[in-house]
Amino acid sequence: MELGLDGTVRSGARRPTSELAVHLRAYQRRADVRAVVHAHPPMATAFTLVGEAVDTTSLAEVRYGVGPVALVPYGTPSTDAAADVFDPFWASHDAFLMAHHGALTVGPTLTHAHQRMESLENGARIIWAARALGPVRSLPDDALAELDALRRSARTT
Ligand SMILES: [Zn+2]
Numbered sequence: 641m642e643l644g645l646d647g648t649v650r651s652g653a654r655r656p657t658s659e660l661a662v663h664l665r666a667y668q669r670r671a672d673v674r675a676v677v678h679a680h681p682p683m684a685t686a687f688t689l690v691g692e693a694v695d696t697t698s699l700a701e702v703r704y705g706v707g708p709v710a711l712v713p714y715g716t717p718s719t720d721a722a723a724d725v726f727d728p729f730w731a732s733h734d735a736f737l738m739a740h741h742g743a744l745t746v747g748p749t750l751t752h753a754h755q756r757m758e759s760l761e762n763g764a765r766i767i768w769a770a771r772a773l774g775p776v777r778s779l780p781d782d783a784l785a786e787l788d789a790l791r792r793s794a795r796t797t
Contacts, residue, residue, distance in 0.1 A: 659744075661723035666746050669730040672795065675750040680742035681761035683768060688739045694764045697778035702763035703787045706735045706745075706756050714739040734795075735760050748795075 641652025647664055649656070657663060663676045687694050693711035696703045710729035715722030715738075722738075729736060735756050736744045743760055747753035770776045778784070 658718040659722065661718075661720050662726060662744060665723040665726060666730065666744075669727070670746065672748055673746040675747050675753040676744065677746075677750070677753040677757045678742065678744045679757055681757065681764070683764040684737060684743050684761050685741070686768075687764055688737045688741070691739075693737050694760060694767060695776070695778070696763060697784055698770070698776050699763050699766060700779065700783070700787060702759050702766075703779070703784060704791050705759045706763065707788065707791050708733060709735045709737055709760065712736050712738050712744075714741065717741060 641654050641656060642650040643656055643660070643664075644650055645664060645667055647656070647660055657678065659678050662678070666673050666676045684694055688711065691711070693709045694702075696706055696709055710733040712729060713725045715725040726736065726744075734746050737760075738744060743757060745753045745756035745760065747756055767776060779787075
């Protein structure tokens with residue numbers, strides 16, 4: 641189905657996602673965003689149940705592809721409140737864990753947004769496994785700065 645940026649149905653017979661307000665807010669707040677993926681990946685969502693975001697400082701591939709992950713406070717699904725809680729995070733994040741609910745990723749294409757969702761869940765699995773082996777160590781600050789710079793430059797090209 642196709643919707644306008646104000647949420648009006650342009651074509652199609654199916655109902656829009658119950659998370660329409662969050663999707664529309666992403667497009668309103670970020671001119672570079674052309675795709676939004678929302679899912680309930682089990683391992684990444686589990687992190688929200690203990691009040692944790694998936695920390696991407698220990699995984700180079702996830703840091704480069706996903707960037708830092710915001711832990712967005714709970715908002716009742718399908719309400720405007722569920723979109724309002726994202727507002728402090730749009731400018732600085734492409735991946736969001738929704739407390740007690742799931743995850744949302746954005747990107748310039750559907751492929752980018754989908755890859756971010758897959759990478760977020762894989763990162764959550766790796767961190768969970770690593771914790772069983774011992775304390776998880778972050779990359780050095782200079783390595784993170786370099787990965788963040790590479791991600792930002794890829795975002796603008
Ligand atoms: Zn959901």
